[in-house]
Amino acid sequence: MKRIKISKLLKSNVPKDEVLIKGWVRTRRDSKGFSFIEVNDGSCLKNIQIVADSTLNNYQDVSRLSTGSAVVIAGKLVESTGPGQEWEVIAGRVEIVSLAPESYPLQKKRHTDEFLRTIAHLRPRTNKYGAAFRIRSELSFAIHKFFRDRDFKYIHSPIITGSDCEGAGELFKVTTLALGNPPKKDGKTDYSRDFFGKEANLTVSGQLSAEMFALALGDVYTFGPTFRAENSHTSRHVAEFWMVEPEMAFCDLEGNMDLAEEIIKYLTSYILDECIDDLELFAKFVDKSLMSTLENVASSDFRRLSYTAAVKILQKSGKKFEYDIAFGKDLQTEHERYLAEHHFKKPLIIFDYPKNIKPFYMRLNDDNQTVAAMDVLVPKIGEIIGGSQREERIEVLEKRMDEMGMPKDDYWWYLDSRRFGSVEHSGFGLGFERLLMLMTGISNIRDVIPFPRTPNSIEF
RNA sequence: UCCCCAGUAGCUCAGUUGGCAGAGCAAGUGGCUGUUAACCACUGGGUCCGCGGUUCGAGUCCGUGCUGGGGAGCCA
DSSP states (O other): OOBOOHHHHTTOSSOEEEEEEEEEEEEEEEETTEEEEEEEOSSSSOOEEEEEETTSTTHHHHTTOOTTOEEEEEEEEEEOSSTTOSEEEEEEEEEEEEOOOTTOOOOSSOOOHHHHHHTTTTGGGSHHHHHHHHHHHHHHHHHHHHHHHTTOEEOOOOSEESSOTTTOSOOOEEOOSOSSSOOEETTEEOGGGSTTSSOEEEOSOSHHHHHHHHHHHSEEEEEEEEEOOOOOOSTTOOSEEEEEEEEEETOOHHHHHHHHHHHHHHHHHHHHHHOHHHHHHHHHHTOTTHHHHHHHHHHSOOEEEEHHHHHHHHHHTOOOOSSOOOTTSOOOHHHHHIIIIIISOSOEEEEEEEGGGSOTTBOBOTTSSEEEEEEEEETTTEEEEEEEEBOOOHHHHHHHHHHTTOOGGGGHHHHHHHHSSOOOEEEEEEEHHHHHHHHHOOOOGGGSSSSOOBTTBOOO
């Protein structure tokens, strides 16, 4: 007999004489002469209720099954005579694959997220984390589907890089040199004797690679891990996270914003359609307003306004902010939250930021003051996308790099793309985990990553 | 890196003015019942985060370190 997953079993329209289930015991309740066993196999949120009669030849052992034990059950699927579930399985055979001892840490009650983080290897066995990671899987698939349906090509950008890309944050060094005694030259570490012959780091962004491929394949995207060695202690930052980075040739900032809005709406609708059982758990136990938030994101047009207009709104708001608002200063978290959560109450896109607070590759606008940058802000999460139209004019780009004191030689290949068939092009970075926080209402980024990496924490 | 909060049973927490270490849940045992976070009874379970200090006496007060959490900065 072939094993059937519980997700499929529960969708059955008719009773079945023979089914084979493999999974883990969530709870057991004994009655006179038989036991109810709730079995979960991870395929969906719901358990299947097993009715195990005392006539089973190993009932003695079955009646001692503990939470977390692995079992194989052969039996028949019947309509449940009790309330609470549509189907149940009358067990003909219960094979105990392995018994979880009393030290099994997961109890039949709610645990705190902080405690579950200390047992991150077991937490996917809980309802909440099982649901979170099923949604993570679905969301990954939906991202590939979104791009494939629009004829984007998937690019694998390198994990180990020789340049620090955009100067975005602190880097993790990659080296095979002896830490205690590295070779020296003129008092400094001699990286010419390192594995790659020069300094190497873990990537902070696949953007520069993606730009090169956009100028060859047209529309491309990357979707992979990125690393930041920042000593951040917040619920929105981790050292290792995944980023989705589309890059489009022959595309200006407006087209870029169009795609950003389209993908957020598409993914939100997709999850609403495909993961409703899991979503309902979050709507019930994690964030009561989740459904209205998601429907708001999926259906409302994102408000677009320039940085200059945003600054004016903030100045006229009459609200006291901890940080000053003035043209040329970056918007702080409190400002972004005010705009997204109080003023507009829906997702918004802010564009045309002052050039002095943005990286070198963003395209200089005609006013010579601002660059064609855009950030997408959503309620509760804040910045979820950062992107720009890229500077395609080589003389403007080189001038900008000079102003910022960047070593142009290291970027010879990047500049080459502006020498040979340069065209206007745009792209953005979408924080995958932040998106997942939006979708689930989970408020700590550490709880949407299987094994999160944060300062001082790499246990698993 | 800065600011704030917390650390007591497996988990979640209480612990008064400095005076014998507590509850609920979980676990174990027994009972009961088509149960469903089942229910009832009993039992076991403690480096009160570490180190140092004050005191006749410290879970409690002081100093210090560590860990966790929240917020800020940085960003996705």
